[in-house]
Amino acid sequence: MSDKVALITGATGQDGAFLAELLLAKGYRVHGLKRRSSSFNTARIDHLYRDQHEPDVRFVLHHGDLTDATNLIRVVGEVQPTEIYNLAAQSHVQVSFETPEYTANADGIGTLRLLEAIRILKLSDRVRFYQASTSELYGKVQETPQKETTPFYPRSPYAAAKLYAYWITVNYREAHGLHASNGILFNHEGPTRGETFVTRKITRAVAAIALDRQKRLYLGNLDAKRDWGHARDFVEGMWRILQQDQPDDYVLATGETHSIREFVELAFSHTDRKIAWTGSGVDEKGVDAETGEILIEIDPRYFRPTEVDLLLGDPSKAREKLGWTHTTAFPDLVREMVESDLHAIKLEAPRYGDRG
Numbered sequence: 001m002s003d004k005v006a007l008i009t010g011a012t013g014q015d016g017a018f019l020a021e022l023l024l025a026k027g028y029r030v031h032g033l034k035r036r037s038s039s040f041n042t043a044r045i046d047h048l049y050r051d052q053h054e055p056d057v058r059f060v061l062h063h064g065d066l067t068d069a070t071n072l073i074r075v076v077g078e079v080q081p082t083e084i085y086n087l088a089a090q091s092h093v094q095v096s097f098e099t100p101e102y103t104a105n106a107d108g109i110g111t112l113r114l115l116e117a118i119r120i121l122k123l124s125d126r127v128r129f130y131q132a133s134t135s136e137l138y139g140k141v142q143e144t145p146q147k148e149t150t151p152f153y154p155r156s157p158y159a160a161a162k163l164y165a166y167w168i169t170v171n172y173r174e175a176h177g178l179h180a181s182n183g184i185l186f187n188h189e190g191p192t193r194g195e196t197f198v199t200r201k202i203t204r205a206v207a208a209i210a211l212d213r214q215k216r217l218y219l220g221n222l223d224a225k226r227d228w229g230h231a232r233d234f235v236e237g238m239w240r241i242l243q244q245d246q247p248d249d250y251v252l253a254t255g256e257t258h259s260i261r262e263f264v265e266l267a268f269s270h271t272d273r274k275i276a277w278t279g280s281g282v283d284e285k286g287v288d289a290e291t292g293e294i295l296i297e298i299d300p301r302y303f304r305p306t307e308v309d310l311l312l313g314d315p316s317k318a319r320e321k322l323g324w325t326h327t328t329a330f331p332d333l334v335r336e337m338v339e340s341d342l343h344a345i346k347l348e349a350p351r352y353g354d355r356g
């Protein structure tokens, strides 16, 4: 068994769950930070959980929060990790416009708190640190495709908080010699993606519409373009970043971009309904190509005060230095998500919202 010990903040999130699975398969002991919540928030990692009374339990959860410095110091001190993956964040861009201070606290200062915990505990020589940086840093795009040297221009409180986290990670590397790296990850999705991110919102609704559980889906900007990959591929890239002798910053992306509209069309193509578009601007509608029934409408509530129009990453550095490349093609990602939601919704009792 490996003597590597990982601490994952955000272990209950989409990426945290995929990463915990990967590291356990590699023989790591894995510790996850989990927030206290009034309802269960461990659905994505329940399959990894073992009764803590069994011998040789290798997956342990600790209550904690990135806004609580003393808690972070205690947990890092107890766990004595060899690798820390800082994935915890208020990760929703639109929500960050409504909760900018909290987002800055958790995503920006939270990263500083964790780095300080390492320094205070004098673990800088033992631990390697991964920061979950994001393509949202590119925001108002200065260059396409975006690579490690492309200037940043954040367009949301989320991106501004992540900008601080990016640079404080670089600073702890340069000032304190910490093995600290940023993964600048473009959008990555999968069947366990949070239900309010646009891909999962679409695949859940498309599945529900196909099964006659929902009439209509309301979306915001259909023209935005994203470089979407599969989260399973991207956590492999995170791990590879920390296995390098030298810490560094890497873009992980697929090198392909698609609009929200294309995502919707492809998602419907995995059901027996086909979508056609009519109208333009806020009056644009997605209709059933055979019956003309309206299936998609625009709700300006989902427009962002400042939008990120186009993201397209250049993953050449990761390919050359890490030997990393994505393995799931865009159409396969969409198909996996729709099929998973069709399966899940068939098993679900109708929800109140499904009637409207």
Ligand code: NDP
Pocket (backbone or CB within 6 Å): 009, 010, 011, 012, 013, 014, 015, 016, 033, 034, 035, 037, 041, 064, 065, 066, 067, 086, 087, 088, 089, 090, 091, 092, 106, 132, 133, 134, 135, 184, 185, 186, 187, 188, 189, 194
């Ligand atoms: P999720 O939103 O699925 O997961 C976020 C995790 O952070 C959850 O475990 C959440 O807990 C936890 N969390 C939120 N706030 C706090 C806090 N204050 N203290 C402790 N934990 C907290 O995000 P993803 O898994 O998709 O993303 C992982 C990381 O990567 C995030 O930092 C995100 O910003 C970044 N990122 C994601 C990309 C993507 O496309 N998925 C692309 C680039 C970067 P709970 O489950 O209780 O809500």
Ligand code: GDR
Pocket (backbone or CB within 6 Å): 091, 092, 093, 094, 133, 134, 135, 136, 185, 186, 187, 188, 196, 197, 198, 199, 201, 218, 219, 220, 221, 222, 224, 225, 226, 260, 302, 303, 304, 307, 308
């Ligand atoms: P993003 O993901 O902002 O790229 O951040 P999201 O899926 O929320 O939005 C992508 C694009 O879709 C447009 N859009 C909508 N978005 C949502 N959520 N809901 C809608 O109804 C809708 N209609 C259109 C948005 O305007 C946007 O252009 C994700 C998060 O995982 C971040 O944490 C991460 O850093 C980045 O990806 C890379």
